[in-house]
Amino acid sequence: MERFAWKGRIKEGMQTEYKRRHDEIWPEMIALLKSAGIKNYTIWSDGRDVFGYYECEKGIEFAEKTQAGSPIVDKWNEYMDDVLELVMDPVTGAQPKLQMMFKME
Numbered sequence: 001m002e003r004f005a006w007k008g009r010i011k012e013g014m015q016t017e018y019k020r021r022h023d024e025i026w027p028e029m030i031a032l033l034k035s036a037g038i039k040n041y042t043i044w045s046d047g048r049d050v051f052g053y054y055e056c057e058k059g060i061e062f063a064e065k066t067q068a069g070s071p072i073v074d075k076w077n078e079y080m081d082d083v084l085e086l087v088m089d090p091v092t093g094a095q096p097k098l099q100m101m102f103k104m105e
Contacts, residue, residue, distance in 0.1 A: 002056045004063065006095035010048045014083040018050075021080065028072050036066035050084075060097070
Protein backbone atom coordinates (compact mmCIF):
# COMPACT_ATOMS: atom_id res chain seq x y z
CA MET A 1 0.00 0.00 0.00
CA GLU A 2 1.48 3.33 -1.02
CA ARG A 3 0.78 6.43 1.04
CA PHE A 4 0.40 10.03 -0.08
CA ALA A 5 0.54 13.22 1.98
CA TRP A 6 -0.05 16.81 0.90
CA LYS A 7 -0.25 20.23 2.48
CA GLY A 8 -2.09 23.45 1.79
CA ARG A 9 -3.22 26.65 3.44
CA ILE A 10 -6.77 27.85 4.00
CA LYS A 11 -7.25 31.43 2.92
CA GLU A 12 -7.70 34.03 5.66
CA GLY A 13 -11.13 33.84 7.30
CA MET A 14 -12.22 30.79 5.28
CA GLN A 15 -11.72 27.98 7.83
CA THR A 16 -15.45 27.58 8.53
CA GLU A 17 -16.27 27.52 4.82
CA TYR A 18 -13.49 25.00 4.12
CA LYS A 19 -14.91 22.69 6.79
CA ARG A 20 -18.49 23.15 5.54
CA ARG A 21 -17.54 22.22 1.98
CA HIS A 22 -15.86 19.04 3.15
CA ASP A 23 -18.81 18.20 5.42
CA GLU A 24 -20.93 18.41 2.26
CA ILE A 25 -18.44 16.80 -0.15
CA TRP A 26 -20.04 15.77 -3.43
CA PRO A 27 -20.93 12.07 -3.76
CA GLU A 28 -19.35 12.05 -7.23
CA MET A 29 -16.07 13.28 -5.70
CA ILE A 30 -16.11 10.44 -3.15
CA ALA A 31 -16.85 7.96 -5.97
CA LEU A 32 -13.95 9.31 -8.03
CA LEU A 33 -11.52 9.05 -5.09
CA LYS A 34 -12.60 5.47 -4.47
CA SER A 35 -12.20 4.60 -8.16
CA ALA A 36 -8.65 5.99 -7.91
CA GLY A 37 -7.97 3.43 -5.17
CA ILE A 38 -7.85 6.05 -2.43
CA LYS A 39 -8.86 5.05 1.08
CA ASN A 40 -8.28 6.21 4.67
CA TYR A 41 -8.28 9.82 3.48
CA THR A 42 -8.04 12.35 6.28
CA ILE A 43 -7.38 16.07 6.35
CA TRP A 44 -6.07 17.76 9.50
CA SER A 45 -5.76 21.47 10.25
CA ASP A 46 -3.61 23.62 12.47
CA GLY A 47 -5.19 27.02 12.15
CA ARG A 48 -5.01 27.82 8.45
CA ASP A 49 -2.47 25.09 7.62
CA VAL A 50 -3.94 21.82 6.38
CA PHE A 51 -2.34 18.42 5.95
CA GLY A 52 -3.94 15.60 3.98
CA TYR A 53 -3.09 11.91 4.04
CA TYR A 54 -4.44 8.94 2.14
CA GLU A 55 -3.53 5.40 1.17
CA CYS A 56 -3.44 4.27 -2.44
CA GLU A 57 -4.56 0.68 -2.98
CA LYS A 58 -3.66 0.86 -6.68
CA GLY A 59 -0.52 2.96 -6.21
CA ILE A 60 0.16 6.68 -6.16
CA GLU A 61 0.74 6.89 -9.91
CA PHE A 62 -2.69 5.37 -10.64
CA ALA A 63 -4.36 7.70 -8.13
CA GLU A 64 -2.63 10.75 -9.62
CA LYS A 65 -3.57 9.81 -13.20
CA THR A 66 -7.17 9.08 -12.27
CA GLN A 67 -7.53 12.43 -10.51
CA ALA A 68 -5.62 14.43 -13.15
CA GLY A 69 -7.88 13.12 -15.92
CA SER A 70 -11.13 13.82 -14.11
CA PRO A 71 -13.44 16.76 -14.82
CA ILE A 72 -14.89 16.20 -11.33
CA VAL A 73 -11.52 16.97 -9.75
CA ASP A 74 -11.14 20.02 -11.99
CA LYS A 75 -14.59 21.22 -10.88
CA TRP A 76 -13.75 20.56 -7.20
CA ASN A 77 -10.43 22.43 -7.47
CA GLU A 78 -12.23 25.38 -9.03
CA TYR A 79 -14.89 25.23 -6.28
CA MET A 80 -12.17 25.26 -3.59
CA ASP A 81 -10.00 27.95 -5.20
CA ASP A 82 -11.54 30.78 -3.18
CA VAL A 83 -10.87 29.03 0.16
CA LEU A 84 -7.64 27.06 -0.31
CA GLU A 85 -4.10 27.86 -1.42
CA LEU A 86 -2.39 24.87 -3.04
CA VAL A 87 0.81 24.46 -4.96
CA MET A 88 0.20 21.95 -7.76
CA ASP A 89 2.82 19.86 -9.53
CA PRO A 90 2.57 20.77 -13.23
CA VAL A 91 3.68 17.27 -14.26
CA THR A 92 1.20 15.22 -12.22
CA GLY A 93 -1.55 17.79 -11.77
CA ALA A 94 -1.62 16.84 -8.06
CA GLN A 95 -0.17 18.34 -4.93
CA PRO A 96 3.57 17.70 -4.63
CA LYS A 97 4.35 14.62 -2.57
CA LEU A 98 5.67 15.19 0.93
CA GLN A 99 8.69 13.11 1.86
CA MET A 100 8.05 10.46 4.50
CA MET A 101 10.43 10.91 7.42
CA PHE A 102 9.13 8.28 9.86
CA LYS A 103 6.65 5.43 9.88
CA MET A 104 5.54 3.20 12.74
CA GLU A 105 3.18 0.29 12.21
